[in-house]
Amino acid sequence: MARVRHLEVAELLALRDGEGTAFARAHVETCTACRGELERLYRVRAELRALPTISPPRELWPRVAAAVRQRRLRRRIAFGTSALAVAAVLLGLVVLRGPSAGVAQRGGDVWVAEAASQDLGPVISRSRQLESLLEAYRPTYKVYDAPTALAVSVLEDRIVLLDRMLAESRAIGADRQLLRGLWGERVEALETLVGLELVYEGRVVQEGRVWR
């Protein structure tokens, strides 16, 4: 008597998914064992779909929002840096072409003059150095734990505010002492940010977990 060939799981799954062969379809009509297996596969799929929904154990939006804000801020800083670089190049062209075209480049002129000045040059240079350090510590996205995210966010807001104050101070021709004070505060905020990054990196490595 010939042995009956039962269907493989793959053949039964194909049948369940409406792709079975004619042989498989005919076989389950007559084979109780394979029909039972096919019914079991239907049942398991239904049970999988009916598993209870698992909700996130905690609120992660603040982390995501902090990372999104950082990314936007970095883009703004990058845009600002590019704009200044463009201004510097334009200024260079103006200088090469002669003094008559210089008036239109007044904003860039002021900034370049500030960076080159004896009183503001060192603090601006330090500020740039710290920003490069920060860039090196931060990949495209980085998500912190809640206390670090809050501290980072406060410091970044402070830097944005200082940048606005610097721009407005220049626009109204404020004295050098005020500009020096603002640049100094900017450097302090950046130093604290870099410090936070260092501490945080050390901590997440210790805990064996890195939030991307």
Place this chain on the structure above:
Amino acid sequence: MNGKALVLASGEVARARAGDTEALESLYHAFATPVYNLGRRICGNEEDAEDVLQDTFLEVCRSIAKFRGDGSLWGWVRQVAVSKALLLLRRERGRRVRGFEGDRFLRDGPGTPPPEPSAPIDLETALNRLSPLSRAVLWLHDVEGYTHEEVGELMGKTASFSKSRLARAHQNLREWLR
């Protein structure tokens, strides 16, 4: 969709696309549970599921302006979530392969150790005991409704790979759920 119903106010998606933070937050709260659930089922643990949730929404916030709106928003978010979950599995797998070269069982990364032959287990426990790849294929095909071609493509493999993984997953479940 495996998760609670989504409720988004009209115009919320348009505002999210324009970068409105409140609208992005609404989007997060509308989709957080199904995305977390997907991550939890595919990755099999809470920690990785949180990473999937977080990475998915970073990507959603970054790329929503590119969402053309010609498909369902959940379909798009789910696609992002699946990519992030599979990326995480690939990273985990890479780490294990580097750490345990030569161990065939670990090449796919282990699920939880198989149960004692006599110990009865429920479907949820059995699901977590599957190897990560088998669990991912099973969930994507049987629950999320991806075709074998789509699963294969998502994993950088073929439809045949997906079919054989699914068969293996069901064989394991059959054995464990007897």
